[in-house]
Amino acid sequence: MTTREREITEPVDLCLPDGRLNPAAVGWTRRPLHRANLRGWGRTKRWEYWGIVTPSHIIGVVASSLDYAGVHGLYVLDRAAGEEISRDVVVPFARGTVMPDRSGEGTAVAKGGGGLDIRITQTPGATALRARAEGIEVDLEMPSREGHESLGVVVPWGPRRFQYTVKDVGRPVRGRLVLGSVPYEVREEDSFAVLDHGRGRWPYSIAWNWAAGSAPGKAIQLGGRWTAGTGMTENALFIGGRLHKIGEELAWSYDRADWMRPWRITGPRVQVEFTPFYERVARTELVVVGSETHQCFGHFAGRAQADDGTWVELDGLTGWAEEARQRW
Numbered sequence: 001m002t003t004r005e006r007e008i009t010e011p012v013d014l015c016l017p018d019g020r021l022n023p024a025a026v027g028w029t030r031r032p033l034h035r036a037n038l039r040g041w042g043r044t045k046r047w048e049y050w051g052i053v054t055p056s057h058i059i060g061v062v063a064s065s066l067d068y069a070g071v072h073g074l075y076v077l078d079r080a081a082g083e084e085i086s087r088d089v090v091v092p093f094a095r096g097t098v099m100p101d102r103s104g105e106g107t108a109v110a111k112g113g114g115g116l117d118i119r120i121t122q123t124p125g126a127t128a129l130r131a132r133a134e135g136i137e138v139d140l141e142m143p144s145r146e147g148h149e150s151l152g153v154v155v156p157w158g159p160r161r162f163q164y165t166v167k168d169v170g171r172p173v174r175g176r177l178v179l180g181s182v183p184y185e186v187r188e189e190d191s192f193a194v195l196d197h198g199r200g201r202w203p204y205s206i207a208w209n210w211a212a213g214s215a216p217g218k219a220i221q222l223g224g225r226w227t228a229g230t231g232m233t234e235n236a237l238f239i240g241g242r243l244h245k246i247g248e249e250l251a252w253s254y255d256r257a258d259w260m261r262p263w264r265i266t267g268p269r270v271q272v273e274f275t276p277f278y279e280r281v282a283r284t285e286l287v288v289v290g291s292e293t294h295q296c297f298g299h300f301a302g303r304a305q306a307d308d309g310t311w312v313e314l315d316g317l318t319g320w321a322e323e324a325r326q327r328w
Helices: none
Strands: 046-053 057-067 069-078 083-092 108-110 117-122 127-132 136-143 151-158 161-169 174-179 181-188 193-203 203-213 219-222 233-237 242-248 251-253 265-267 270-286 289-305 310-312 318-327
Touching: 046 318, 057 251, 069 108, 069 127, 069 161, 069 270, 083 265, 083 270, 108 318, 127 310, 136 193, 161 219, 174 289, 203 270, 219 270, 242 289, 270 318
Parallel strands: none
Antiparallel strands: 046 057, 046 193, 057 069, 069 083, 108 117, 117 127, 127 136, 136 174, 151 161, 161 193, 174 181, 203 219, 203 318, 219 233, 233 242, 251 265, 265 270, 270 289, 289 310, 289 318
């Protein structure tokens, strides 16, 4: 299904004064322009997720406020050894969690048990990501390059249920990762970062698909399920940092009995095959709420179509594809 999506080019508030969705906020952007002026409690979700891919490791950092809890985590996969380290905490009522109302501005803070400490400092020139937990230390900088665009989308389920997301894919990154006492350099020339910035008011139960992959000079961002029927999608091709919006719902095909089999993601402008090399499983159960995510890391092949009709080869992109199911 092809959608009719409006590009927003001026700053806009996500919500009306009474907390309902601002109709003028529904659309997509090439840079963050929304102020997430959310109000009220219950069903309100705020998060910052950074995924970093290096030749030797994959790093995931999440800071989130789900109203009733802060769910924070620090994850590292050793790609060669196939070994992962995960430090996750749940903080009642998200105490001590700070979430700015604009992407790219302000500082996000999350702290929890076991010494977990996450601080994400955002300025016009760069984002600094510092995260620490037992046995793990991350100190990274993601510079903002001239001409680099990100995909912002407001997905409307209704006037009181909606989500604003920013997917910034293929962001340059540099710094270091320390595991135990062993440091690893993160170099711009062979590493990249992906941001998932989220602010909204969600239904109790929902599922989504998400895929993101990068290589020098190009990147792909694909989503599904959670946007179906809303008139909006979160699909885009990036070439030289320039965003090419793909306004169609995509078909996702994968084996839930064997997540390591190739995934296929297709549509009029997307013909992608994703081959995993590692599956990460994350589950959280808190009585009436819970989540289950199968995030597969791997390589992309296939092609996607740019705005001018040119087909761009995606062979060699590295990243992930996932299915997430939430009760929250």
